[in-house]
Amino acid sequence: SYVLTQAPSVSVAPGQTARITCGGYNIRTKSVHWYQQKPGQAPVLVVYDDSDRPSGIPERFSGSNSGNTATLTISRVGAGDEADYYCQVWDTISNHVIFGGGTKLTVL
């Protein structure tokens, strides 16, 4: 079955740019969605279809998808961005939803 791979953790200084990657075979052919989850809360969609943002999500959140890697980029990171981030795709072959293992973003 299809597998999405994320680094367990990423650290970044306040005001800098965080890049969280999601690896998958030929992922460029799939629509990738990204969720932010803070402790004790339900996930929130922050980027969908590789690079679109839902209403209410700051422009600091952006996404890209090429080759075997999709990337969530968070610019001007602040303490409020500390959270777990998950990538997700719909595998149309198996009709399964696939999540990456999640990346914990720490703001130093």
Added chain:
Amino acid sequence: QVQLVESGGGVVLPGRSLGLSCGTSGFIFSDYAIHWVRQAPGKGLEWVAFISYDGSNEYYADSVRGRFTVSRDNSKNTVYLQMISLRAEDTAVYYCARDYGGDSGRFDSWGQGALVTVSS
């Protein structure tokens, strides 16, 4: 606004059954597919099941197929997850989430979650 509210969680013995409900409001329920997603303590998100807008299609994760059944009642704006033969590894917070629609399979609204603990 769009709301999904899970209920029915609790503590259950291994091998026993439990049912969850996901009540919804703020949107035309019969237009949307719904998913169940779970998260074991300290772990990542795991997709569990999908039911199409009219209930005609159901898909399940391999880990729950044959033990879990998803259903819906469009007259009550509610989705259900019936779980049998529960195992310790089914212990998790269970979320229902709305599928935005189309082919991309994104979840645009989530419930707050219901905790299921399988323990003797």
